[in-house]
Amino acid sequence: MKIGVLGGDGYCGWATALYLSQQGHDVAILDSYVRRHWDFELGVQTLTPIQPMPPRLRAWERISGRRVEAFQGDITDYGVLASFLQTFRPDAVVHFAEQRSAPYSMIDREHAVSTQVNNVVGTLNLLFALRELLPDCHLVKLGTMGEYGTPNIDIEEGYITIEHNGRKDVMPYPKQPGSFYHLSKVHDSHNITFACRIWGLRATDLNQGVVYGTLTGETALDEALINRFDYDEVFGTVLNRFCAQAAIGHPLTVYGRGGQTRGYLDIRDTVRCVELACLHPAAPGEFRVFNQFTEQFSVLDIARLVESSAKKLGLRVEIDHIPDPRVESEEHYYNAKHSKLIELGLEPHLLSDSLLDSLINVAMKYRDRIDASLFMPRVNWRNTRNERRASAPPLERVAVRANGDGQRRGRKG
Amino acid sequence: MKIGVLGGDGYCGWATALYLSQQGHDVAILDSYVRRHWDFELGVQTLTPIQPMPPRLRAWERISGRRVEAFQGDITDYGVLASFLQTFRPDAVVHFAEQRSAPYSMIDREHAVSTQVNNVVGTLNLLFALRELLPDCHLVKLGTMGEYGTPNIDIEEGYITIEHNGRKDVMPYPKQPGSFYHLSKVHDSHNITFACRIWGLRATDLNQGVVYGTLTGETALDEALINRFDYDEVFGTVLNRFCAQAAIGHPLTVYGRGGQTRGYLDIRDTVRCVELACLHPAAPGEFRVFNQFTEQFSVLDIARLVESSAKKLGLRVEIDHIPDPRVESEEHYYNAKHSKLIELGLEPHLLSDSLLDSLINVAMKYRDRIDASLFMPRVNWRNTRNERRASAPPLERVAVRANGDGQRRGRKG
Numbered sequence: 056m057k058i059g060v061l062g063g064d065g066y067c068g069w070a071t072a073l074y075l076s077q078q079g080h081d082v083a084i085l086d087s088y089v090r091r092h093w094d095f096e097l098g099v100q101t102l103t104p105i106q107p108m109p110p111r112l113r114a115w116e117r118i119s120g121r122r123v124e125a126f127q128g129d130i131t132d133y134g135v136l137a138s139f140l141q142t143f144r145p146d147a148v149v150h151f152a153e154q155r156s157a158p159y160s161m162i163d164r165e166h167a168v169s170t171q172v173n174n175v176v177g178t179l180n181l182l183f184a185l186r187e188l189l190p191d192c193h194l195v196k197l198g199t200m201g202e203y204g205t206p207n208i209d210i211e212e213g214y215i216t217i218e219h220n221g222r223k224d225v226m227p228y229p230k231q232p233g234s235f236y237h238l239s240k241v242h243d244s245h246n247i248t249f250a251c252r253i254w255g256l257r258a259t260d261l262n263q264g265v266v267y268g269t270l271t272g273e274t275a276l277d278e279a280l281i282n283r284f285d286y287d288e289v290f291g292t293v294l295n296r297f298c299a300q301a302a303i304g305h306p307l308t309v310y311g312r313g314g315q316t317r318g319y320l321d322i323r324d325t326v327r328c329v330e331l332a333c334l335h336p337a338a339p340g341e342f343r344v345f346n347q348f349t350e351q352f353s354v355l356d357i358a359r360l361v362e363s364s365a366k367k368l369g370l371r372v373e374i375d376h377i378p379d380p381r382v383e384s385e386e387h388y389y390n391a392k393h394s395k396l397i398e399l400g401l402e403p404h405l406l407s408d409s410l411l412d413s414l415i416n417v418a419m420k421y422r423d424r425i426d427a428s429l430f431m432p433r434v435n436w437r438n439t440r441n442e443r444r445a446s447a448p449p450l451e452r453v454a455v456r457a458n459g460d461g462q463r464r465g466r467k468g
Numbered sequence: 469m470k471i472g473v474l475g476g477d478g479y480c481g482w483a484t485a486l487y488l489s490q491q492g493h494d495v496a497i498l499d500s501y502v503r504r505h506w507d508f509e510l511g512v513q514t515l516t517p518i519q520p521m522p523p524r525l526r527a528w529e530r531i532s533g534r535r536v537e538a539f540q541g542d543i544t545d546y547g548v549l550a551s552f553l554q555t556f557r558p559d560a561v562v563h564f565a566e567q568r569s570a571p572y573s574m575i576d577r578e579h580a581v582s583t584q585v586n587n588v589v590g591t592l593n594l595l596f597a598l599r600e601l602l603p604d605c606h607l608v609k610l611g612t613m614g615e616y617g618t619p620n621i622d623i624e625e626g627y628i629t630i631e632h633n634g635r636k637d638v639m640p641y642p643k644q645p646g647s648f649y650h651l652s653k654v655h656d657s658h659n660i661t662f663a664c665r666i667w668g669l670r671a672t673d674l675n676q677g678v679v680y681g682t683l684t685g686e687t688a689l690d691e692a693l694i695n696r697f698d699y700d701e702v703f704g705t706v707l708n709r710f711c712a713q714a715a716i717g718h719p720l721t722v723y724g725r726g727g728q729t730r731g732y733l734d735i736r737d738t739v740r741c742v743e744l745a746c747l748h749p750a751a752p753g754e755f756r757v758f759n760q761f762t763e764q765f766s767v768l769d770i771a772r773l774v775e776s777s778a779k780k781l782g783l784r785v786e787i788d789h790i791p792d793p794r795v796e797s798e799e800h801y802y803n804a805k806h807s808k809l810i811e812l813g814l815e816p817h818l819l820s821d822s823l824l825d826s827l828i829n830v831a832m833k834y835r836d837r838i839d840a841s842l843f844m845p846r847v848n849w850r851n852t853r854n855e856r857r858a859s860a861p862p863l864e865r866v867a868v869r870a871n872g873d874g875q876r877r878g879r880k881g
Contacts, residue, residue, distance in 0.1 A: 072737065165593070165598070168592050168593070170589055171655075175584055175655070176584075176585065180581070187852050206637050206639060207635060208631075208632040208636065208639075215632065217642075218631075219622060222622070222801070223621065224619050224621045226619060226621075226644070227642045229628075229639035229641070229642050230640070231639070231661075232658065234662075235592075238658050238662060241658050241696065245643065245645065245654050245655070249646070249651060252795065253795040254850070290834065382666040436666050439596050
């Protein structure tokens with residue numbers, strides 16, 4: 056089928072675009088490349104040396120014989136989005152094109168506002184564009200398990216039957232998100248629910264857990280296809296960060312007691328879940344919610360798994376508990392349902408020693424690119440103004456860094 | 469106490485500002501006057517001839533001996549908002565400063581986006597400003613009963629205890645709003661909940677029903693203090709519109725079967741509820757929700773009450789059922805709790821014959837200002853692009869109208 060991937064240059068988007076192409080789907084990408092800009096803004100970079108889009112796509116065509124077309128543009132610009140949809144006319148549109156970092160949204164007011172405006176306006180534009188141009192196109196939207204928060208009851212997939220004062224109704228599951236980013240996804244979910252109801256659009260919300268891993272069958276084929284591996288405190292996800300820390304002998308930075316429990320999944324399952332959603336579209340008017348993760352772990356569980364694997368590889372690993380920069384429960388009940396994607400055919404890649412080995416090995420391969428100053432959290436939920444990393448180094452030091460091996464000289468002099 | 473009223477030039481805001489001033493509170497207003505601009509945009513005007521802010525405030529000072537200061541500015545501009553809060557340093561800030569019309573938000577994509585951005589960004593700015601400048605100031609936020617939608621179970625005040633699979637939790641009441649405007653209020657509620665939790669802010673969300681009436685003890689004191697009376701399809705609320713229709717012998721326009729049931733309240737209760745919330749502030753970190761209405765009616769109930777009152781005044785009234793421009797249930801269960809404000813001391817002004825008489829009399833007094841073309845709905849929820857009223861009349865006719873009594877001549881010639 057024809058599948059448009061909005062945000063196809065990002066961590067999940069790139070892996071998904073290639074996987075869908077490999078499965079024989081006709082894939083086109085729309086991306087503004089703003090994610091790469093945010094790296095520059097923060098003074099961080101992916102551990103893995105990702106290529107710009109044109110060489111990425113040339114490599115993919117050379118290796119696979121398949122062509123993926125990429126369009127540059129921002130979906131907060133309605134004209135750009137409408138033009139993409141009219142040109143490509145997808146059967147399904149997968150929407151990754153949002154600011155997806157909780158810490159980024161918590162830097163300060165400007166980042167909170169820009170995250171919510173970017174995400175809400177992009178999704179509103181998409182809803183209007185689908186209704187106006189492609190009313191039968193299936194919207195596959197990336198949500199997050201973080202929309203639910205950590206309630207003291209089981210988390211269902213999007214809806215819950217409530218009995219109250221002798222009456223009963225199926226209601227949207229109440230949302231208690233934990234950052235301005237997570238809130239933006241909650242806003243999206245409400246907007247999409249409404250659009251499905253009034254306009255008969257078909258949508259699937261994939262409430263995704265924390266994604267780990269970097270290799271998929273496709274991105275592993277060639278160095279030019281390599282995917283992002285973010286390990287910094289703002290865009291890095293926890294397992295990736297722990298592997299990068301283990302690779303250079305840095306203590307694993309567990310926030311608080313580490314009892315924060317979440318759903319996790321391998322990026323190879325992300326790409327398959329998206330395909331399953333596309334292959335089994337929601338009905339017209341249906342807003343369907345799948346919880347997209349395969350296993351639950353606490354942060355401390357994850358740290359111990361990395362510690363154990365790293366030790367087998369001969370690495371010395373310590374676990375540090377540092378003050379939690381987030382406002383969240385460090386111990387809590389957590390039991391989230393996740394059967395709908397399994398019922399559609401997902402065969403999970405559970406977190407294994409071999410995956411951990413592979414991840415740590417990727418981190419070791421690129422260890423020279425690791426900047427250990429990026430590990431420690433600077434964005435504290437309790438502050439309304441957090442120092443942005445890029446503004447931290449004095450101008451002189453930045454100037455020296457730009458001069459090849461000048462960094463060492465700069466430090467000495 | 470010192471109370472800042474954001475949006476103090478609007479229908480509820482103006483009445484509230486004067487009432488609070490009359491009660492002896494020190495009141496300051498911040499308003500961008502964009503509500504008046506929206507009237508021009510749509511080619512509509514309030515039935516009652518409202519004055520600009522300076523003569524309003526001069527009249528209030530002359531009559532009451534009390535001074536209310538008004539600042540001009542838009543809360544989506546953080547600098548303006550911060551300056552207002554730093555200058556006035558209120559104990560409580562009442563937040564009416566949002567786009568509050570469901571049909572306005574449903575005109576087209578631009579209006580949906582501008583409504584959500586305006587409301588969400590304004591409220592985000594306010595949360596950041598309170599945390600940074602006045603962390604103990606009590607936020608009294610105007611929400612809407614429309615956030616809940618029409619579930620098949622009783623509607624509670626903000627929270628519901630859910631028992632599920634043998635466990636129990638108190639959760640935010642699930643929201644099923646019915647327009648992009650109502651969605652913006654749901655987004656706000658989630659954002660405020662989060663800010664209270666992470667920053668210890670104190671907030672009360674007043675989920676207000678449909679407000680009717682135009683006179684309060686204060687606005688009735690002088691013609692220069694007169695409040696808005698909106699009767700058009702976009703900003704008019706249903707009871708006010710029916711009274712305007714009755715006053716000129718126009719059929720009452722009931723949408724669909726008219727079984728749409730909502731909570732209603734007299735504007736004299738609006739102002740008292742706001743004061744009660746201010747006098748009994750939420751605790752630090754608390755996000756408190758009050759359902760602010762006094763009675764439930766269906767649209768058809770309201771039409772029949774107006775019909776009956778109008779007939780006693782010798783007016784001929786018919787009830788028309790026209791196709792519902794909204795996507796909503798025309799018959800449904802509705803039972804919403806509203807005891808918390810009563811417990812704080814609210815003594816409701818229930819909808820009475822004398823209130824209806826008074827409202828119809830106001831409409832008759834200003835009947836020459838009624839434009840009957842504004843009654844019929846043009847904004848249909850099912851369309852993504854609705855014709856805006858102001859763009860409807862051909863340019864020539866507008867030009868003729870501008871020429872004094874030229875309207876009649878224009879029609880003949």
